[in-house]
Amino acid sequence: MSNSTKDFSVSRRRLLKGLGLASLIPVVSACDSKDSSATANLSAPSPTQAKAGRVLVIGGGFGGATAAKYIKRGNPAISVTLIEPNSTYYTCPFSNLVLAGERNLDSIGHNYNELKEVYGVEVIHALAEDIDGANQSVKLSNGQTLNYDRLLLSPGIDLRWNAIEGYDQAAAELAPHAWKAGEQTLLLRRQLEAMEDGGTFIMSIPADPFRCPPGPYERASLIAHYFKQHKPNSKILLLDAKDNFSKQGLFTSAWQELYGDMIEWVGLSNDGRVVRVDAANLEVETEFGSVYKASVLNVIPPQKAGFIADRAGVSNEGGWVPVNANTFESTQVQNIYVVGDATLAAPMPKSGFAANSQAKVAAAAIVASLAGITPPDPYWANTCYSLLNPDYGISVAGVYKAEEGQIISIPGSGGLSASDAPTSIRQAEAAYAVGWYEAITQDTWGS
Amino acid sequence: MKNYGFTAFLLLTAWAGSSSVWAESAPTASHPSTQVALMASSCANCHGTDGKLAGAIPAIANRPAGVLEAQLLAFKQDQQPNTTVMNRIAKGFSDEELKALAEYFAHIGQD
Numbered sequence: 001m002s003n004s005t006k007d008f009s010v011s012r013r014r015l016l017k018g019l020g021l022a023s024l025i026p027v028v029s030a031c032d033s034k035d036s037s038a039t040a041n042l043s044a045p046s047p048t049q050a051k052a053g054r055v056l057v058i059g060g061g062f063g064g065a066t067a068a069k070y071i072k073r074g075n076p077a078i079s080v081t082l083i084e085p086n087s088t089y090y091t092c093p094f095s096n097l098v099l100a101g102e103r104n105l106d107s108i109g110h111n112y113n114e115l116k117e118v119y120g121v122e123v124i125h126a127l128a129e130d131i132d133g134a135n136q137s138v139k140l141s142n143g144q145t146l147n148y149d150r151l152l153l154s155p156g157i158d159l160r161w162n163a164i165e166g167y168d169q170a171a172a173e174l175a176p177h178a179w180k181a182g183e184q185t186l187l188l189r190r191q192l193e194a195m196e197d198g199g200t201f202i203m204s205i206p207a208d209p210f211r212c213p214p215g216p217y218e219r220a221s222l223i224a225h226y227f228k229q230h231k232p233n234s235k236i237l238l239l240d241a242k243d244n245f246s247k248q249g250l251f252t253s254a255w256q257e258l259y260g261d262m263i264e265w266v267g268l269s270n271d272g273r274v275v276r277v278d279a280a281n282l283e284v285e286t287e288f289g290s291v292y293k294a295s296v297l298n299v300i301p302p303q304k305a306g307f308i309a310d311r312a313g314v315s316n317e318g319g320w321v322p323v324n325a326n327t328f329e330s331t332q333v334q335n336i337y338v339v340g341d342a343t344l345a346a347p348m349p350k351s352g353f354a355a356n357s358q359a360k361v362a363a364a365a366i367v368a369s370l371a372g373i374t375p376p377d378p379y380w381a382n383t384c385y386s387l388l389n390p391d392y393g394i395s396v397a398g399v400y401k402a403e404e405g406q407i408i409s410i411p412g413s414g415g416l417s418a419s420d421a422p423t424s425i426r427q428a429e430a431a432y433a434v435g436w437y438e439a440i441t442q443d444t445w446g447s
Numbered sequence: 448m449k450n451y452g453f454t455a456f457l458l459l460t461a462w463a464g465s466s467s468v469w470a471e472s473a474p475t476a477s478h479p480s481t482q483v484a485l486m487a488s489s490c491a492n493c494h495g496t497d498g499k500l501a502g503a504i505p506a507i508a509n510r511p512a513g514v515l516e517a518q519l520l521a522f523k524q525d526q527q528p529n530t531t532v533m534n535r536i537a538k539g540f541s542d543e544e545l546k547a548l549a550e551y552f553a554h555i556g557q558d
Binding site: 353376377398415424443 | 504
């Protein structure tokens, strides 16, 4: 449990009013920063802040960092404290480029300096261990207990160890999941580099719902790109616990076009579901007893909301978090808002973009709630780019609103890249994927 | 730092003042600018915070409202050749919403 607890997602934002206000925020923040030489100290909220309210944000990924920033943009007088164990957050988006050797890990790392210095968010690098929703308090691994008026959780996912027999934390050191970016990404990259030409890379892919629905297939594509250049006799075998996957037609036709028969996909109906892992021997066994031996084995296990959601009492029996569609407040515990991969927010996918978008809605709802006014109507968007190689991009997009308490995809909007698009469009989407990464990471962690 | 702190104090006071005025003037309904700001925040994921980031994807802040609105409508109506994703996104908004978004971004100054 311990090494799987720090991951996060969420999102939404607002300017309360007019743009004059936005230009004031950096100046106010210079005063509010927790720099010990500053006249104001966020650990002891000023009278103005105490009146405006205190918000704790747990998790510094796409959801949590966006929420912290946009709450401060909405009302800088609100005290916002972000609780996140790590000083650098490595994004899952673009980590597949690290696996393919096209980027280094540093290029997907983001810190909290601008949230602190520009927006006046207090950041505590500790693990949130427990939540008392009745008393509105959070207990941290550093011994502190903090009270809140509103709590925003962006806990990301936990991996369900042993949901596949034999796949636990020790096994993940031999057969990485790399479904939380960082050391796991580097481990899998080293294994791919060490693999002999002619080897077999096997990936076990879970049933829905799981983080980043197109992610496994982009990973297969970019590893194929690496193999094609450096280990052209190698194979990629995808063992999948479902029969359909995100952008399936676009992926499979591009695989044929770009990589011939290098990638083989086996779905549920063809006995694709892995039920046992022997990490020491790099072997997997499927439901009906087929055993496959890998040169490099990547197991993406089933998932659930990060454990702190259970501690807060906001998760359901399925392990995910139901939320009020209009605000992303928990339907189970008042004054706790939850965003990102941990939530049940279909038809929105579990993506970093969706987490950022949800965080902005939740931030607006929190700002309005603390001011005692009605929150604005929610809007969400999502665009997930996938790279088939560094110059070949595809996407799926969606625009969403709430209708009668449900999140709905707005009819006629969204959808997939055209199946018959020319090379120039694939190249443009690959360039836009890079532009998207720069923009969303700036919008989430930057200023 | 002390001067900064003093300036910040004045601004905070000013902010607190405008905040209460705002709350009193709109006790039951969402403020229109808040509503548009929330809708517009979806754009930041690709165009940067406040639509100001210029890279592979262009900035959209501080461009004439009429230009932005015409562009958004062209996306929505599939009249813009070689579009990748904006046609799919623009169809998620009414013409009035697209106009409000265009006006919102037109009024954001670029640093």
